[in-house]
Amino acid sequence: MPRTPVGRGIAGQLVFLGTGTSVGVPVIGCGCAVCRGDDPRNRRTRCGLAVGLPEGTLLVDTPTDLRTQLLREDIGLAHAVLYTHEHADHLFGLDDVRLFPFALGGALPIYCEPAVERRIRKSFDYCFPDADGPQPLSTVPRLAFHTIGEEPFDALGERVVPIRLRHGSLGVLGFRFGDVAYCTDTNGIPDASWPLLAGLDVLVLDALRPAPHPTHFSLDEAIEVARRVGARRTLFTHMTHDLDHAATNAALPQGMELAYDGLQIPLT
Ligand SMILES: [Zn+2]
Ligand SMILES: [Zn+2]
Numbered sequence: 001m002p003r004t005p006v007g008r009g010i011a012g013q014l015v016f017l018g019t020g021t022s023v024g025v026p027v028i029g030c031g032c033a034v035c036r037g038d039d040p041r042n043r044r045t046r047c048g049l050a051v052g053l054p055e056g057t058l059l060v061d062t063p064t065d066l067r068t069q070l071l072r073e074d075i076g077l078a079h080a081v082l083y084t085h086e087h088a089d090h091l092f093g094l095d096d097v098r099l100f101p102f103a104l105g106g107a108l109p110i111y112c113e114p115a116v117e118r119r120i121r122k123s124f125d126y127c128f129p130d131a132d133g134p135q136p137l138s139t140v141p142r143l144a145f146h147t148i149g150e151e152p153f154d155a156l157g158e159r160v161v162p163i164r165l166r167h168g169s170l171g172v173l174g175f176r177f178g179d180v181a182y183c184t185d186t187n188g189i190p191d192a193s194w195p196l197l198a199g200l201d202v203l204v205l206d207a208l209r210p211a212p213h214p215t216h217f218s219l220d221e222a223i224e225v226a227r228r229v230g231a232r233r234t235l236f237t238h239m240t241h242d243l244d245h246a247a248t249n250a251a252l253p254q255g256m257e258l259a260y261d262g263l264q265i266p267l268t
């Protein structure tokens with residue numbers, strides 16, 4: 001068996017690994033038409049992206065479904081991870097990166113805010129054994145933290161612009177790569193963040209479901225935000241089983257559509 005790392009290569013592309021809310025779609029034990037139907041675009045794994053940057057593949061979040069997502073899309077290895085926030089659906093696939101440092105020849109770079117690092121050190125404490133204590137018997141993910149905030153930074157040869165977003169009472173980050181912005185898990189855009197969304201080609205935005213929610217934009221709220229941002233194309237993500245892909249898309253304003261797992265768009 002060849003051991004050379006493989007993958008189809010996604011340079012200059014953004015791939016939606018998952019577009020579902022925290023429980024995914026289908027929902028376990030649900031008999032609704034969306035969960036039971038056969039439209040593959042209604043199969044939504046937990047939210048995350050793979051972004052093909054000049055120096056490698058960047059994961060935005062490590063969703064619970066990470067392993068199956070990377071295999072499904074034939075992404076191959078990733079070279080760094082960037083976190084929006086520390087909620088379990090965006091984080092708990094982190095153990096699946098344990099193989100990457102072998103191929104990369106060093107610890108995997110992790111770009112995140114201090115709160116996310118604290119959550120990782122607590123939830124994945126086996127990755128950080130005491131130097132003078134017993135070492136783990138099996139391989140654990142080797143991670144190298146890079147603290148980020150609201151200042152732009154470089155990752156894998158690309159300028160990344162963080163965008164502060166409100167997610168209920170939590171402050172989370174969206175990210176802008178060129179003229180493409182990814183804003184998941186939000187129900188509020190602070191005044192200072194609006195200029196960062198100017199002149200977008202593509203806006204990816206949280207649109208949970210038709211009904212209001214305390215920490216996510218409803219579909220109507222997301223449409224209103226998308227209109228104000230005015231991107232050429234808006235793709236909604238982090239959706240529940242309350243949104244049937246075909247029926248919802250048919251009713252959306254021009255230039256707006258639901259994303260789906262496996263959707264690929266060029267970075268502009
Ligand atoms: Zn989420
Ligand atoms: Zn359902």
Ligand SMILES: [Zn+2]
Nearest residue numbers: 085087167185
């Ligand atoms: Zn969240």
